[in-house]
Amino acid sequence: MTSAILGQTGFQISLNPFFLFVIFTLAMLVWGVFFWVIRYHLKKYGTSILETLAMTLVFLLGSGVLLAGLALFAFLYNLSAQ
Amino acid sequence: MIEIDSNEKVLRVVHKHWFVLLANVFILITFVFIPIVLLFVLHLIPFENFVSFRGSSFDAEAFFLFLWLLIVWLIGWAMWIDYYLDVLIITNKRIFDIKQHGFFKRASASFRIDRIQNVTVDQKGIIQTLLDFGTLQMQTAGDNENLTATHIPRPYEIKKIINEMQDQELDSSQEVHLHPATLKQITPGAHTETPPETP
Numbered sequence: 001m002t003s004a005i006l007g008q009t010g011f012q013i014s015l016n017p018f019f020l021f022v023i024f025t026l027a028m029l030v031w032g033v034f035f036w037v038i039r040y041h042l043k044k045y046g047t048s049i050l051e052t053l054a055m056t057l058v059f060l061l062g063s064g065v066l067l068a069g070l071a072l073f074a075f076l077y078n079l080s081a082q
Numbered sequence: 083m084i085e086i087d088s089n090e091k092v093l094r095v096v097h098k099h100w101f102v103l104l105a106n107v108f109i110l111i112t113f114v115f116i117p118i119v120l121l122f123v124l125h126l127i128p129f130e131n132f133v134s135f136r137g138s139s140f141d142a143e144a145f146f147l148f149l150w151l152l153i154v155w156l157i158g159w160a161m162w163i164d165y166y167l168d169v170l171i172i173t174n175k176r177i178f179d180i181k182q183h184g185f186f187k188r189a190s191a192s193f194r195i196d197r198i199q200n201v202t203v204d205q206k207g208i209i210q211t212l213l214d215f216g217t218l219q220m221q222t223a224g225d226n227e228n229l230t231a232t233h234i235p236r237p238y239e240i241k242k243i244i245n246e247m248q249d250q251e252l253d254s255s256q257e258v259h260l261h262p263a264t265l266k267q268i269t270p271g272a273h274t275e276t277p278p279e280t281p
Contacts, residue, residue, distance in 0.1 A: 013133045020145055027152060034156050037185055038163060045167050045180070045188070047095045055166075059159060066152040073145035081137030 017078035024074050031063060086173055094243060096170040098233040099215035106161040113154045117147055160185065170218075170231050172240070174247055177220070179229050193229055196251040197222045201244050203237040220244070 038059060046052040086092065121143060135142055167182035177198070181189045198220050205216035216237045220229040234240060 014136070015133050015142055016136050020142070023145075023149065027149060031152070031156070034159070038159060041163055041167060041185065045182070047169060047171065055162075062155055063152070066148055066155055069148040070145060070152065073141045073148060077137040077141040077145060079137070080141055 017074070017081045020074040020077055024070050027070060028067065031067065035059070035063070087175070090173045090175050092171060092173050093247070094172040094240065096172070096231075096234055096240060098165060098168055099213065099235040101209065101213055101215065102233045103161075103165055106158075106165070110154060110158050110161070113157070114151065117150050121147070170234065170240075172243060172247070174250070177229065177244070179231055191229065193220065193222055193227070195244065195247045196255065198244065198248065199223050201241050203241050205237065 039056065042052045042055060046055075130139065133142075164182055164184060167180065167188070169178075169180050171178040171180070175195055177193045177195065179191045179193070183189075200219075200221040202219045203216055204219065205211055205214075210216050214237075215233055215235045218229075218231045218234045218237050218240060222228070
């Protein structure tokens with residue numbers, strides 16, 4: 001039904017590789033701000049240095065995997081578009 | 083880190099029971115599966131109809147899936163920080179009750195152990211009883227200030243620690259330390275070379 005409505009309106013987005021890279025840059029910016037806020041909270045209000053370090057490590061590892069996935073598929077999309 | 087006196091010792095750091103996190107975990111799991119269900123099972127969003135792909139549609143979908151997972155990951159961390167920083171810290175002199183609401187709202191209260199008059203534990207229902215968590219309420223002397231900490235794991239153990247610390251504080255406040263000269267006056271035979279130990 002959604003597609004039918006969108007089809008009638010003739011609404012179409014052209015998804016070029018540059019758009020994905022813009023989204024990736026925005027995601028990196030948001031992630032950077034979030035990381036800064038989390039690090040600030042853990043450093044200032046955390047109750048154990050070891051726990052704080054472990055949490056920071058887990059956050060960086062998980063984020064690294066997701067951001068690497070984003071970058072990889074943006075790159076692959078760019079390759080397939082050429 | 084919390085600011086405590088140099089002669090103050092942290093006895094216990096109490097986070098809320100993990101059961102509190104369960105609701106958040108279910109929300110996150112649902113969030114993770116929403117796009118997967120929509121994209122690959124139900125085909126409710128046929129992107130091809132309103133998005134013209136310049137490259138491989140699989141790569142674009144995978145990109146947005148990773149973007150969604152990143153958003154869920156960040157929401158999960160916001161939930162975890164909210165949980166982790168909500169804490170009850172028991173020292174040998176005071177109890178700190180720190181309540182974190184989101185990233186930018188934080189309330190911290192501290193109560194002296196020797197001012198606490200009454201500690202009550204409230205466990206309601208089968209889940210709280212079986213998983214051993216509940217509400218800890220402390221009433222302080224004088225000003226009608228109460229400390230209420232909810233979802234505290236092993237509340238009876240915490241109550242016991244607080245009671246023990248109260249007893250120690252009471253004992254130490256009742257000890258009389260005399261100057262060696264005064265001691266010599268009241269007990270002429272006493273040796274003043276070795277003054278009584280002070281805790």
